[in-house]
Amino acid sequence: MVRAGLCAIVASQDDLDVVGEAGDGAAGLALVARERPDVVLMDVRMPGMDGLTATARLTAGENPPRVIVLTTFHQDAYVFQALRAGASGFLLKDADPASLVAAIRTVAAGEAMLSPAVTKRLIDAFATGTVTAARDDDPRLTGLTPRERDVLTQIATGRSNAEIGEVLGIAAGTVKAHVNALLPKLGVRDRVQATIVAYDLGLARPR
Numbered sequence: 001m002v003r004a005g006l007c008a009i010v011a012s013q014d015d016l017d018v019v020g021e022a023g024d025g026a027a028g029l030a031l032v033a034r035e036r037p038d039v040v041l042m043d044v045r046m047p048g049m050d051g052l053t054a055t056a057r058l059t060a061g062e063n064p065p066r067v068i069v070l071t072t073f074h075q076d077a078y079v080f081q082a083l084r085a086g087a088s089g090f091l092l093k094d095a096d097p098a099s100l101v102a103a104i105r106t107v108a109a110g111e112a113m114l115s116p117a118v119t120k121r122l123i124d125a126f127a128t129g130t131v132t133a134a135r136d137d138d139p140r141l142t143g144l145t146p147r148e149r150d151v152l153t154q155i156a157t158g159r160s161n162a163e164i165g166e167v168l169g170i171a172a173g174t175v176k177a178h179v180n181a182l183l184p185k186l187g188v189r190d191r192v193q194a195t196i197v198a199y200d201l202g203l204a205r206p207r
Contacts, residue, residue: 025046039068055069056085089106148185
């Protein structure tokens, strides 16, 4: 019933198409391999292979789709596991249709998406020690220039390129260039994943 509702919402949009649906992780992987969708809406709890495992396998492949994880369970563990598995977005199933459609369009455009509530929980978890920071000599840091570290720290605050430019005293275009350079160095695809790394490395602190 939930899948039927989601399909109806997506199919009602002129610029979106539903290319398939699956009831478990293994079937979902096979469907993605066959249909090559741009975006996958992934449930956390499914029979057999769960959604987090399926997400990790999807994002580890060549030219992977963007994954939005959907769940009724508003628990930190699911958020962190989903993001670490490579998800580009995280939504609760009670999100309104407009939010769901907006999330699909956002990640399809190559951006990452987290609701403000999820972002706050993520930051709060680092603040309280629920998630621990990696050592400062983590090898992921060694490849970054000092300016790239500055930009990464600002990314973790949720600021836009223009806002980061104002804070650091550089042009927004220069910020974009630094972002494009640091993402592959960190082995991540988008700003959400970069935010996770920033907190892992201890570069970012809750404001």
